[in-house]
Amino acid sequence: MKNIIQAVKGTREFYPAEMALRNWMYAKIKAVSQSFGYQEYDGPFLESIELYAAKSGEELVKEQSFVFPDRGGNLITLRPELTPSLARMVAQKQNQLVYPLRWWSFGPFWRYEKPQKGRTREFFQWNIDLIGVDCPEGDAELVAIAADFFKAVDLSSSEVKILVNDRRLMDKQLIKLGVTSVDQKKAMLGIIDRRDKLNEKDWEVYVLESGFSQAQLDGLKAVLNDKELYKTSPEMMRFFNALESMGVADYVDYDPRIVRGLDYYTGIVFEARDVGESSRAILGGGHYGNLVEDVGGTSLAGVGFAMGDVVLPLILEQFGKLPELPLNPAEVLVTVFDADCQVYSLSIATALRAANINVLVYPEAAKIGKQFKFADRVGVCYVIVAGPDERDQKILQVKDMRSGEQTSVKIGDLVDVIKKLMLP
């Protein structure tokens, strides 16, 4: 074991068990996305660094991305996010596409961060966007998709919550507090974002040290504690009303502390968290006013969110909701009694496969006990024994590994018997 070259730091290896989970997540994501009529798409995994540099205020992209020169000396980036690629794809065909666009994607992304639990350098991410719509009901649709996804993976509204705020609503409150300049606003959003990370006293000191007055601090505290603030916003009332109609209101809470770090959000912002004390962010998104302007298109509003594949399994595990997935696609194992019977076993397996049954054949003659043990270990449900006695009598032994029951079956009845057993 010592001379194995290590996998690249922060990358992930999907052994069959992990791959089964990833495919399970993908299937849930696909089903929910399609249930709202969204189309699957994807962008390149490699992009030039300019694509990300084009977005202002994103120096971090350069620092947190894998960047390397290609043979021509151009700087290539392993995509750290999908939104800029999406923006370009939309801009390139802006006049040919049918709006509103409903697009989703699930693919790999890379970020050069320090790996730890729930954070790797290589991860998969679900991105889903509704583009060309600028109304609270459109925003509500994305939140409903997130909630439906949680339902689909059996996470209840008491286990996860989608917390929502509106940047416009916060802007109004900040103006009331005399926070008017762009820099001040940015600082204030950072302060709000940090509220949960510091204890109250430290946070208050931090606010005052950031150049805000005691009056502003008091005002801010009042805003952040006002769970009813959304009622002053007609858009948010429409938004919550839409969620009610879609049957997911129990998953969604108004939370004035949610502001999200990203610059390009201009309306609704939201993030989903588990309700436990550790409370990790599972997904995040919001409404943006101009998706494609930065890459040369005309302004288009939209709303979307992204969910990584790393945190969700941790949350599922925490609530005991990890699915038990079958790891072996074969339902049947045909044993090989001895060398003389080997080709006979092969022909039986072939007949079963012809009837669309997945079959594993033991690869060589071995002690029958060893073969049963193998069947047990790989999770096969039915084992067929075809020894010399059976061959002479034109029968087979079929054993149900779960019940332990074994029956003799006429060779001509085998397919029917197996199919009947496999019915749920």
Place this chain on the structure above:
RNA sequence: GUGGCUGUAGCUCAAUGGCAGAGUGCUUGACUGUGGAUCAAGAUGUUGCGGGUUCGACCCCCGUCAGCCACCCCA
């Protein structure tokens, strides 16, 4: 990028600076044509890697790699 904790058998973990261990799993047998259960026997280690201190290092020191935790950041 900063700081801290950890790294020993496939896995979970022991071992005052003095012979490298347990549980579990694995292999084989009890069972000559049947898995799980029981019993018995057996195998398995570059103590992450590289240096140093020491008569002697899993243990102490330095470096390095990896994982975890807190920052930073969160697309």
